[in-house]
Ligand SMILES: Cc1cc2nc3c(=O)[nH]c(=O)nc-3n(C[C@H](O)[C@H](O)[C@H](O)COP(=O)(O)OP(=O)(O)OC[C@H]3O[C@@H](n4cnc5c(N)ncnc54)[C@H](O)[C@@H]3O)c2cc1C
């Protein structure tokens with residue numbers, strides 16, 4: 029099965045965009061904490077993306093994506109309402125365990141605000157008292173405040189510069205929550221590794237169970253390649269099949285960060301090639317509109333139609 033139509037798109041900032049994709053089967057099967065592996069086009073790279081929302085009635089799933097490199101920037105450029113994703117595999121990973129917790133703190137930092145949403149909603153539906161803690165660099169990067177207000181009993185927004193909510197990191201929001209509520213059963217945190225490490229450190233002394241969602245580099249997503257190996261306490265796990273949720277107090281964050289930067293050079297080279305192709309494509313556009321000039325530029329073939337060599 030292939031070709032999944034994009035039915036809506038929203039741009040939260042220059043770098044962050046939302047795609048709502050029609051896939052009734054996936055929407056029926058999706059559970060909080062799971063992810064999909066997406067190929068935007070036939071020759072594209074396979075990238076893992078968290079299912080940030082699903083609507084079983086509409087038959088859609090929602091992805092929130094940050095344009096950080098070649099593929100996510102290519103998708104930012106190409107994915108419009110009415111276009112289609114070439115392939116989407118999932119739902120993958122073990123769904124988050126929504127247990128019997130009566131009071132939880134759901135923490136999302138930056139892009140992590142999107143994937144924490146289905147968990148906050150699921151906890152609310154299970155009858156728990158939900159405290160949301162959302163962190164952004166500044167007010168202009170905020171999104172989904174209304175969705176969180178609808179499913180949280182309390183919401184603490186934190187910004188680095190104090191332009192919205194409290195000035196400070198999400199760890200300040202956690203501190204305020206645990207000071208106010210002595211009976212918090214669980215903290216769930218999703219965001220950059222350094223943020224998740226900070227959240228785990230903030231709860232360790234009080235012994236509050238703290239789950240984090242890990243994002244190592246994934247290739248096949250089936251436990252075969254070993255790319256997503258993570259160290260959890262004394263054991264080695266594969267985030268794609270054993271996670272992506274793990275006990276934050278057990279995660280070796282140094283190892284995770286070291287593995288995440290391992291391919292930086294190749295990623296930089298792919299990005300440079302993509303930028304150069306975009307520049308040449310932009311230069312080729314006016315040529316295509318001027319036939320007399322096109323005759324003197326034999327290489328005006330649209331670069332976007334050439335197969336990518338980065339798959
Ligand atoms: C379970 C999981 C869920 C994720 N959910 C989201 C999400 O909802 N939204 C979102 O924007 N991003 C998400 N990511 C990260 C996303 O997959 C990467 O940003 C993307 O693959 C980068 O590809 P690129 O070509 O644009 O950038 P690159 O320049 O190739 O990479 C930029 C950085 O992204 C990471 N990355 C690169 N390739 C992969 C890969 N195959 N798997 C994982 N990480 C990679 C590395 O840290 C790398 O340094 C998730 C990752 C995982 C593992």
Ligand code: FES
Pocket residue numbers: 245246247248249250251252253254255256257266267268269
């Ligand atoms: S992505 Fe290959 S083992 Fe997890």
